[in-house]
Amino acid sequence: MVDIARLFAAAGGRDIRVTILTTTTNARRISSAIDRDSLSGRRISLLTLAFPFKEAGLPEGCENLLSAPTPEINFKLFHGIELLQPEMIDLVRTHRPDCLVTDYLYPWSADVSAELGIPRLAFSGSGFFNLCIADSIEANNPHAQISSESEEFVVPGIPNRVTLTRSQLPDIVKGEAKLSRFFDKLKQAERRSYGVIVNTFHYLEAEYADHYRRVTGLKAWQLGPVSLFINRNFDDKINRGGKSDVNAENCLNWLDSMKPNSVLYICLGSLTRFSKAQISEISRALEESSHPFIWVLAKILKPNGKEQWWLPEGFENRVKQSGKGLIIRGWAPQMAILEHASIGGFVTHCGWNSIMEGVCAGVPMVTWPIFAEQFYNEKLVTQVMKFGVSVGNEVWSVWATEELPLIRGERLRSAVEVVMGGGVEAAEMRRKAVELGKEAKRAVGEGGTSSDELKGLLEEIRGCKSKRRGVEHVA
Numbered sequence: 001m002v003d004i005a006r007l008f009a010a011a012g013g014r015d016i017r018v019t020i021l022t023t024t025t026n027a028r029r030i031s032s033a034i035d036r037d038s039l040s041g042r043r044i045s046l047l048t049l050a051f052p053f054k055e056a057g058l059p060e061g062c063e064n065l066l067s068a069p070t071p072e073i074n075f076k077l078f079h080g081i082e083l084l085q086p087e088m089i090d091l092v093r094t095h096r097p098d099c100l101v102t103d104y105l106y107p108w109s110a111d112v113s114a115e116l117g118i119p120r121l122a123f124s125g126s127g128f129f130n131l132c133i134a135d136s137i138e139a140n141n142p143h144a145q146i147s148s149e150s151e152e153f154v155v156p157g158i159p160n161r162v163t164l165t166r167s168q169l170p171d172i173v174k175g176e177a178k179l180s181r182f183f184d185k186l187k188q189a190e191r192r193s194y195g196v197i198v199n200t201f202h203y204l205e206a207e208y209a210d211h212y213r214r215v216t217g218l219k220a221w222q223l224g225p226v227s228l229f230i231n232r233n234f235d236d237k238i239n240r241g242g243k244s245d246v247n248a249e250n251c252l253n254w255l256d257s258m259k260p261n262s263v264l265y266i267c268l269g270s271l272t273r274f275s276k277a278q279i280s281e282i283s284r285a286l287e288e289s290s291h292p293f294i295w296v297l298a299k300i301l302k303p304n305g306k307e308q309w310w311l312p313e314g315f316e317n318r319v320k321q322s323g324k325g326l327i328i329r330g331w332a333p334q335m336a337i338l339e340h341a342s343i344g345g346f347v348t349h350c351g352w353n354s355i356m357e358g359v360c361a362g363v364p365m366v367t368w369p370i371f372a373e374q375f376y377n378e379k380l381v382t383q384v385m386k387f388g389v390s391v392g393n394e395v396w397s398v399w400a401t402e403e404l405p406l407i408r409g410e411r412l413r414s415a416v417e418v419v420m421g422g423g424v425e426a427a428e429m430r431r432k433a434v435e436l437g438k439e440a441k442r443a444v445g446e447g448g449t450s451s452d453e454l455k456g457l458l459e460e461i462r463g464c465k466s467k468r469r470g471v472e473h474v475a
């Protein structure tokens, strides 16, 4: 979202000013990313609201999932956001923007936009592929005809043959009534929007962007990869949101000492939590594999809801002594790592931003989706564009608890071997990943598809404004 704001500020010229409406702690988290870019620093203002912690039953300062990604906190956060709604609507009415860009999760913004006669653009944090799969599953219920959780079904009516299992579908799809009602509301608001903007690019998802436009009748713009448009300097790359927990230069120096395409990067996002048993399996795979690695460690979640870092006894010392790997606890300088020539493979949870960043860097992937729409994103990588291989996780879950089936070390190792080994399959995946990386750069360059769509979108917003002025004048 912040990258999108910076994109508008940078591309819009003098007549565009951007205001980001957010809550206090989140504002603190993003302000440095805005301020260090002098252009966006001048053209972007932050408008902050105090989060209603007490009323939502949350501890002070807990206003995003990073502090504790549990379902309980999730629900309370949603409740807090709901409580803020009247205040947010008032602010929009007072500021009267020419265009409102809001997350999919803010259905009210479609109403206030209609009231003010301004376009609402829904921002999807994920890609068109995900939107198309979600639409198809909701409309056709293909999983209803399947007898077991693990039987594959084909997603109907989309451009490619894509298979999923029922166990990989988000809870919401499988029908918790309260959640379903909420998501119906989001869908209706999406359909009442002026259009949607997506952090993607033509070459990666062209068919799915067209399919989405056709099925929904909505306008849709591909503006990405936003990270390429915006994050041009080193500081931007290493401090995207979180402050890096390692010395990025040391990390890159270590990568400099490695051969091209030889290092495996493992990061399962900022929200994933694992069991001790799962961490043990990953460490065993990494020790037994011949490839050097950078591992961004996921925390374990204890039964009492507390979190902690954990590694099997002696593992870290052995890694240090052999010089085979780096272990990062906390926020990694992910973009800078992925772009390094020594990185040869990326084990990812398939969060959309990670996929886009891996694509930009031309790195093939081992996919390990955990929850949200990550299983859908996985299929774009493994079944459609084919620049990655799945680790074989079958079960959607908010996090990997002790009860969930383990991904065994052997399974991880063999998936890593497919991507990092010297076989024909590995070469083909790498070729595809490199091609995508080139196309991503082309898309954001002068005359590129995303650059042109951005120009077109800004023109359209200006057009809406002129039309409104005309109407007001006549009135």
Ligand SMILES: O=c1ccn([C@@H]2O[C@H](COP(=O)(O)OP(=O)(O)O[C@H]3O[C@H](CO)[C@@H](O)[C@H](O)[C@H]3O)[C@@H](O)[C@H]2O)c(=O)[nH]1
Pocket: 124, 125, 126, 240, 241, 242, 267, 269, 270, 271, 296, 330, 331, 332, 333, 334, 335, 350, 351, 352, 353, 354, 355, 357, 371, 372, 373, 374
């Ligand atoms: O140590 C870290 C961890 C993350 N990142 C950055 O944080 C972002 C992570 O984003 P993403 O890969 O999308 O993962 P999540 O934070 O898990 O994303 C949530 O939001 C995404 C966008 O809506 C969804 O696709 C995911 O399923 C959902 O989990 C990326 O820019 C990473 O570069 C770092 O720089 N260092």
